[in-house]
Amino acid sequence: MDKLHIVKVGGNVIENKKIIQSFLVDFSKLRGHKILVHGGGKEASKISQKLGILVQMINGRRITDAANLEIITMLYAGKINKNIVGQLQAIQCNALGLSGADGNSFLAKKRSPKPIDFGFVGDVTKVNTSFFKILIDQGITPVCCAISHDGAGQLLNTNADTIAATLAGSMATEFEVTLSYCFEKNGVLEDIEDESSLIPKIDLKTYKSMIKKGSIHSGMLPKMENCFNALRKGVNQVRIGSPKIIKKYVPHTKIEL
Amino acid sequence: MDKLHIVKVGGNVIENKKIIQSFLVDFSKLRGHKILVHGGGKEASKISQKLGILVQMINGRRITDAANLEIITMLYAGKINKNIVGQLQAIQCNALGLSGADGNSFLAKKRSPKPIDFGFVGDVTKVNTSFFKILIDQGITPVCCAISHDGAGQLLNTNADTIAATLAGSMATEFEVTLSYCFEKNGVLEDIEDESSLIPKIDLKTYKSMIKKGSIHSGMLPKMENCFNALRKGVNQVRIGSPKIIKKYVPHTKIEL
Secondary structure (H helix, E strand, O other): OOOEEEEOEEEEEEEOOHHHHHHHHHHHHHHOOEEEEOOOOOOOHHHHHOOOOOEEOOEEEEEHHHHHHHHHHHHHHHOOOOOOHHHHHOOOOOEEOOOOHHOEEEEEOOOOOOOOOHHHHHHHHOOOOHHHHHHOOOOOOHHHHHHHOOOOOOOOEEEHHHHHHHHHHHHHHOOEEEEEEEEEEOOOOOOOOOOEOOOEHHHOHHHHHHHHHHHOOOOOHHHHHHHHHHHHHOOOEEEEOHHHHHOOOOOOEEEOO | EEEEEEEEOOOHHHHOOHHHHHHHHHHHHHOOOEEEEEEOOOOOHHHHHHHHOOOOOEOEEEEHHHHHHHHHHHHHHHHHHHHHHHHHOOOOOOEEEEEEOHHHHHHEOOOOOOOOOOOEEEEEEEEEEHHHHHHOOOOOEEEEEEEEEEEOOOOOOOOOOHHHHHHHHOOOOEEEEEEEEEEEEOOOOOOOOOHHHHHOOHHHHHHHHHHOOOOOOOOOHHHHHHHHHHHHHHEEEEEEEEEHHOOOOOEEEEOOO
16 A cells, blocks of 8 residues: 555644744655645634634633634635645645535534534544545645535534544555644653653553543543544554654654554 | 636625525536636725734735735635635535645746835736646536745735636637636626626727727726637637626627637
């Protein structure tokens, strides 16, 4: 099987112009097929604020109402996505930006309003793998933002980690997939304040004991679930680390079943 | 040669929810290959205003500075483009939204700052026809917004009429192209206030005499130039009219050399 790199880059990395530029150069140099998935960062809240749109939170999680979905669509699928695509084109990487509506790439179901109504948030139900395969076969590098659609004209806000994991899992039937999560830390840390507490390898057993001990950070839980889901679907390799992990060996966290 | 419909829909049509919805249904029903090009409308100015960004004008034309380019990118490539794509997907039209950076579809040169510096405005130098052909051959319907790129990482604001005409001209070597400009009027009017003054046919000779008489509206001049350029490059048919022209015969303006 051909190799396929799926790289997810987080919001904090995207917001730093120098880091994202050097990351994109490294990404463009990855050999073989590749797909980039990007998060959104904190700019959405800033724009909402400037436009006088309230951002509602329940249990620390954003509610995506119509006005906020509009801003997210403008920012993720517009500004961030197109600037990444333009920068990749400048370094001879033939990138193509996608929301989940484009080419019907990510079909999703709006999350049930019970027990909590998160608004226009979607859970991916189908990845259009044949569309991604066509693009890849043409030497095109898809760049996916974290927006899906319901197939009935509604765009939906979707977690970028989940987009990457679901895509990786779906592509694993046709490719030997490596899934890399790049963010502002060196990997999963025992102590979030201490970069030297990096955990080099986490398998299901260690993961469960970490949950018991309470040593896994809340935001890291869904990320880890995504990693295990991808591995269960046949993804070859899953790792979490700094943007440098796609260039050379640097310490990071390897996830295994 | 296969037939290809290239339809450009203007800003005023886009801003009316009911009209755009019914237009998209008609567009989706067009037989054979098709590409949609859309304008932006007046929302960009509204968002600029809300965000406190000044819109500079010289001789009645907007200057696209960095802040305004950002808003245009968010609005055109983000909100407008993705909502059109989502709506087309809902009616079984497999649409794919594109800025000029995506798939390197529209390469442009930043306009010279002399005599007037219009800012980040680009004139298309190359259309990636083979990319469009690949998409079309896969049954995909490209949806293009009026943003190009310079190939060096810079997005550029580009006139949507020109995008449509240049695309049509470039595709004419491989397809029998019909180019339709759909806007809020029934076509080119002798008297802009009087819909009954519709001119059914304009050729180069009538066009020149209309310019002499001063009976052509200023905004219509570049649109007409685009039409003639497309015809010179081998486009089969060029027409200007209401969104209804793509559904059935309604009076409109036919442009001929």
